[in-house]
Amino acid sequence: xxxxxxxxxxxxxDASLIHRIVQRDESALAALYDRYAGMLSSVLNRILRDTQAxxxxxxxxxxxxxxxxxxxxxxxGSLSGWLLVIARNxxxxxxxxxxxxxxxxxxxxxxxxxxxxxxxxxxxQLMSKVISALDNLPKEQRAAIxxxxxxxxxxxxxxxxxxxxxxxxxxxxxSAVETLKRDLHS
Amino acid sequence: xxxxxPTRMExxxxxxxxxxxxxxxxxxESHVASCAECAEKVAEARGRVAILAFASPPVAPSPGVKExxxxxxxxxxxxxxxxxxxxKPEPAVDGGIFARWWAGLLPVATAFALATVLLWLHNEQLNxxxxxxxxxxxxxxxxxxxxxxxxxxxxERETMVVPLWSQKGTxxxxxxxxxxxxxxxxxxxMTYDGWLPSAPADKSYQLWLVPMNxxxxxxxxxxxxxxxxxxxxxxxxxxxxxxxxxxxxxxxxGMPHPTGPMVLVGPIS
Numbered sequence: 380x381x382x383x384x385x386x387x388x389x390x391x392x393d394a395s396l397i398h399r400i401v402q403r404d405e406s407a408l409a410a411l412y413d414r415y416a417g418m419l420s421s422v423l424n425r426i427l428r429d430t431q432a433x434x435x436x437x438x439x440x441x442x443x444x445x446x447x448x449x450x451x452x453x454x455x456g457s458l459s460g461w462l463l464v465i466a467r468n469x470x471x472x473x474x475x476x477x478x479x480x481x482x483x484x485x486x487x488x489x490x491x492x493x494x495x496x497x498x499x500x501x502x503x504q505l506m507s508k509v510i511s512a513l514d515n516l517p518k519e520q521r522a523a524i525x526x527x528x529x530x531x532x533x534x535x536x537x538x539x540x541x542x543x544x545x546x547x548x549x550x551x552x553x554s555a556v557e558t559l560k561r562d563l564h565s
Numbered sequence: 566x567x568x569x570x571p572t573r574m575e576x577x578x579x580x581x582x583x584x585x586x587x588x589x590x591x592x593x594e595s596h597v598a599s600c601a602e603c604a605e606k607v608a609e610a611r612g613r614v615a616i617l618a619f620a621s622p623p624v625a626p627s628p629g630v631k632e633x634x635x636x637x638x639x640x641x642x643x644x645x646x647x648x649x650x651x652x653k654p655e656p657a658v659d660g661g662i663f664a665r666w667w668a669g670l671l672p673v674a675t676a677f678a679l680a681t682v683l684l685w686l687h688n689e690q691l692n693x694x695x696x697x698x699x700x701x702x703x704x705x706x707x708x709x710x711x712x713x714x715x716x717x718x719x720x721e722r723e724t725m726v727v728p729l730w731s732q733k734g735t736x737x738x739x740x741x742x743x744x745x746x747x748x749x750x751x752x753x754x755m756t757y758d759g760w761l762p763s764a765p766a767d768k769s770y771q772l773w774l775v776p777m778n779x780x781x782x783x784x785x786x787x788x789x790x791x792x793x794x795x796x797x798x799x800x801x802x803x804x805x806x807x808x809x810x811x812x813x814x815x816x817x818x819g820m821p822h823p824t825g826p827m828v829l830v831g832p833i834s
Contacts, residue, residue: 403642405635405638405639405642408634408635408638409631409635412631412634413631416625416626416630416631417623417624417625417626418618418619419618420624420625420626421618421619421621421622421623421624422618422621423624424621424622424624425618425620425621425622425624430624430627433624433626434626434627434629434630437626437630438630438633438634438637441634442634442637442638445638445641446641455608456608456612457612460611460612460615460616463615463616463618464611464615466618467615467618471583489604489607489608489611490608490611490612490615491605491608491609491611491612492612492615492616493609493612493613494616502619505616505619506619506620506623508619509616509617509619509620510619510620513617513620524582524617525620527582527583527584528582528583528614528617528618528620529621531583532584533583533584533585533586533587534584534585534586535586537584552579552582552584553573553575553579556575556578556579556582557575559613559617560574560575560578560613563613563616564613
């Protein structure tokens with residue numbers, strides 16, 4: 380059963396919840412967690428393939444949000460996009476045993492997401508759209524995109540991994556990015 | 566690409582994807598750092614690339630993550646660096662490890678103290694019962710000794726048995742009182758067994774040995790309860806020859822000499 384308070388939290392915008400976090404309202408953080416933890420958990424597990432490490436990063440991201448929410452400028456970018464970028468960066472750093480990113484990520488990484496992901500319905504719709512768009516890519520292009528996104532490999536690293544010429548890899552990735560941009564954002 | 570705008574829009578997406586090799590990435594970042602227009606395009610490209618995360622299979626985090634997070638948040642608010650305007654008051658129950666230790670020990674200590682008191686009370690009760698039993702044993706030993714003494718007294722040839730009767734001397738007067746005295750003049754030992762109605766509140770019965778010569782000798786004062794027999798054993802001067810035994814009604818506590826009416830009389834025949 381969804382209470383009136385819960386309904387209000389579901390309707391609250393990311394910006395208003397961030398404002399409440401700045402005012403040290405922990406229920407606002409809990410609401411944001413409920414909104415985005417599943418989305419972040421999915422990508423963290425996909426990259427790390429380690430549930431414990433994924434949950435450590437997940438907790439750390441929201442704790443950083445709690446501590447540095449005042450640095451986040453909602454007018455410059457979306458919270459959902461920032462969360463996705465930070466989650467990916469942290470997971471790849473863990474994967475490569477790099478040092479974790481600093482707390483300045485919040486003000487430095489401006490991310491603009493065209494879609495409003497504040498509702499679970501919107502997230503599910505976007506998921507279907509992304510999966511569909513990737514399925515429509517040629518197999519090699521999709522593989523190149525996934526190696527870049529989920530494993531953090533550069534052009535040269537993908538070429539080395541697949542044994543394909545560097546130029547071919549660059550072409551595949553560029554074509555894939557162009558196709559996805561058209562399919563997802565047109 | 567170091568100082569020029571990226572010529573193709575896909576370059577922003579490839580940068581956001583992290584696909585650029587080191588040299589390309591450094592040149593790209595060098596330009597974007599000083600170009601607001603390209604920085605905005607990078608932000609948009611980050612958004613476009615970020616949503617590729619939705620290609621991941623859904624994995625819900627365990628509930629413990631949120632619980633741990635919220636505990637961490639609350640702990641940070643209550644810590645030295647915390648400054649919550651609406652911080653909830655900390656329950657005043659945590660006084661440190663010794664307080665927690667004592668809080669855990671207190672019920673045990675209370676239980677031990679209660680058990681000690683109960684054991685002490687039980688021990689006191691047992692001591693009282695033991696003392697009562699010892700008194701009873703002592704009393705029974707005395708009664709046994711008296712009985713044996715009476716038996717020995719009766720068995721001796723010098724012991725005389727003297728019945729005491731009401732002064733009226735009729736069978737009906739038996740209901741007014743009767744008694745029996747065993748007397749051994751040689752030993753100076755005497756026992757009394759008899760029944761008399763309760764004496765008036767201000768009176769006592771007094772047993773007398775009336776010698777052949779001289780004044781009556783008090784052999785004891787008694788106040789029988791209504792309906793009960795009276796038993797007494799007395800040590801009298803040895804060698805006194807008795808003429809009779811008598812019970813008189815005297816003031817409470819008895820008198821040196823008989824002053825009241827004789828209730829029972831037992832002449833030695």
